[in-house]
Amino acid sequence: MTFEKDFEVTTKRTLYSYYRSSAAYRVRIALALKGLSYDTIPVHLLRDGGEQLMPAYRRRNPEGLVPTFEDEGHVLTQSLAIIEYLDEAYDAPKLLPATPLARARVRALALHIACDIHPLNNLRVLRYLTHPLEVDKAQRDQWYRHWVTLGFEAIEARLKSGETGRFCHGDTPTLADCCLVPQVYNARRLEVDMTDFPTIERIDLVCSQLPAFQASAPEACLDAPTVASL
DSSP: OOHHHHTSOOSSOEEEEOTTOHHHHHHHHHHHHHTOOOEEEEOOSSGGGOGGGSHHHHTTOTTOOSOEEEETTEEEESHHHHHHHHHHHSOSSOSSOSSHHHHHHHHHHHHIIIIIIGGGGOHHHHHHHHTTTOOOHHHHHHHHHHHHHHHHHHHHHHHSSTTBOSSSSBTSOOHHHHHHHHHHHHHHHTTOOOTTOHHHHHHHHHHHTSHHHHHHSGGGSTTOOSSOOO
């Protein structure tokens, strides 16, 4: 199957994903929690300058980002929009709580990660720091750790609330957990000191024991290499 062929519109659920993309990881978790089957088409973010930038892919997603999700021929982009679509289109378990205030809290946690933390350590940002700005790896990693630590300080404070249960909100996984776990994964990979974030670590541990999170982890993906390198 050629790369062009891979990107034909499908009439079933298909996720265009990269194993180590935080945004794609969020959607994989949501699909697994909802019990929805789907096909995966890997989009390698580094090979050949980035397969997400190829015309065949950008016809599906003009942003040139992952994930892209197709459901019966309908093309969706942006991880949080995809997850909220899944929650509205498919049955329980629901990933957003029932009441407006609870939904607002879960969305705030998710948006803090997806909009305030993740964009500053996104792959394309890190690559831009290296080329053309010529920031060396040590400085780049320091940049990464600074913004993740700053973001986690706020998340940890928000989680010190009676509304936090086994998970970010209550005792069932929500959209917030779908976002938190991939960010923790990346933080550990880049050696962020997690000492000051015991609540985040506790929730991440609880999530890691659930089959849906295990099946969605980067190392479980069909495109995960034996030895990964950025």
